[in-house]
Each structure stands twice: as C-alpha cells, then as structure tokens.
Amino acid sequence: MKLILIGIQGAGKSTQGNLLAKDFGVPYLSTGHIFRELAKEHTPLGRQIKVVMNAGLLISDSKTLKIVSEYLNRPEYEKGYILDGFPRTLIQAKAFKNGIDKVIYLEISDKEALWRIAGRNDGTREDETLVAIRNRIESFHKFTEPVLDFYRKKGKLVEVDGEKEIEEIHKAILKHLTVKK
Ligand code: AMP
Numbered sequence: 001m002k003l004i005l006i007g008i009q010g011a012g013k014s015t016q017g018n019l020l021a022k023d024f025g026v027p028y029l030s031t032g033h034i035f036r037e038l039a040k041e042h043t044p045l046g047r048q049i050k051v052v053m054n055a056g057l058l059i060s061d062s063k064t065l066k067i068v069s070e071y072l073n074r075p076e077y078e079k080g081y082i083l084d085g086f087p088r089t090l091i092q093a094k095a096f097k098n099g100i101d102k103v104i105y106l107e108i109s110d111k112e113a114l115w116r117i118a119g120r121n122d123g124t125r126e127d128e129t130l131v132a133i134r135n136r137i138e139s140f141h142k143f144t145e146p147v148l149d150f151y152r153k154k155g156k157l158v159e160v161d162g163e164k165e166i167e168e169i170h171k172a173i174l175k176h177l178t179v180k181k
Contacts, residue, residue, distance in 0.1 A: 001024040001080040001082075001101055002026075002080045002098060002099060002100050002101050003020060003080075003081075003101060003102055003103070003104060003177075004083050004084075004102075004103040004151075005017050005083065005104050006103060006104065006105045006106070006144060006147065006148065007106035007107065007162055008108060008113045009113060009117060009136050009137070010108065010112070010120075011107070011108045011162045012162050012169065013084045014030060015166055016106060017030070017082045017084045019166075019170050020082045020170075020173065023174065024080065024082070026077075026079055026080040026081050026082060027076055027077060027081050027082070028081070029071065029077070029081050029083050029084065030083075030084040031064065031068060031083075031085035031086040031088075032084070032085045034067060034071065035049055035053055035059060035067075036053070038067070049063075053127045054126050054127045054132060055132060055135060056127065056129075056131065056132030056133060057135055058139055058143065061091045061095075064086065064092060065092060065096070088140075088143060089143045089144070089146075089147065090143070090146045090147055090150060093150050093151070100151075100156060102156055102158050102177060103148075103151040103157050103158065104160060104173055105158065105159045106162035106169070107162050107163075108163050109163070112163055113137060114137075117133055158176040158177075160173055
C-alpha cells in the first residue's frame, strides 16, 4: 500500500499517518521530519535547509525530489509506505511516478490550523514562528492546492474532513481503502 497524506500544517497528518502505518504494516515517512534531521547537520546543505525551513518556505523541488527518491529507494519502503508532506508542488507531483494507490487530503480551515499549531506550540520548534506558520499556510494554497487537482483528475484523491475526531477521521479514510487492505 502506497499512500500520500496532504493537508495544511496541523491537519493531523502524522496522527493519521501513524495509524495507517499500523493498519497496513508499512512504514510512515514524513519529509518534514527528514528535513528537520538534515537541518541539524553542520554541512552547507544542512545550513541551507535550516534557513529555508525556519522561514516557513519550501525546499527547492530539485533538492526535495533527490532526497525523497533516495529515501524511497531503501529496501524498507519496497512494500509500501505512508508518505506525509510530499509532493507539495505540481512539479514534485508530476516527477513522482511511484504507483501511488491513494492520496488522502485532510481538510481543515486555516483558522483551525492556526488554533491547533498555537495550542501545541511549546516553543521547542524553531520553525514554528507566526511568520513561518503564515508562510506555510500561504504556500499550501499557492503550491499544494494544484497538487490536489492533479490527483483529483486521476481519480486518486480521497477528501476527508480533518476537523472531526481522530477515530472518526481514521474510519472515514479506511472506508475508501477497504479494497486494498
Ligand atoms: P512539515 O513538517 O511537513 O510541515 O515540513 C516542514 C518543512 O519542511 C516545510 O515547511 C518545508 O520547509 C520542508 N518540506 C517538507 N516537505 C517538503 C516538500 N515536499 N517540498 C518542499 N519542502 C518541504
């Protein structure tokens, strides 16, 4: 099973992603997590990623595609995966040809996203300043919404109300995936 999770920051992608990973026995992988780890490295690439991330901007498509494909070529992802945070631009989506089963869009309003991030923000994440969060929401509308259309046209998009309870959302997603489980 190869699934992609799309949603604004705070939509619950990692919560649902981890539940689905257990359901299907495949690993959960988040590009945000990969980039946060790379940003800790004292290398030119690490420093560059850190600056871009902390501003709430997107890492370039070429770098992202290279890093993600390196990860997905690892043997542990051969059977499938739950991928959170990629593709985030139309260029990434068009370049990514991995036989994805479904793309799950966890839909929440901008206002709800801001509430949730503010609520969980304990100051430990350098990339969660208000400006960075605003930039991330803006770039979701500008760059990631076209990705939703791209998969909608392919008949792969599953749209779920991300403002419901965790278990209700989980069930709603599974309903769309029963054939493959
Ligand atoms: P996330 O945890 O998914 O919100 O990702 C945190 C940050 O990592 C984003 O704000 C971007 O700077 C970077 N990032 C994650 N995934 C991508 C992607 N697919 N393309 C470009 N940048 C990304």
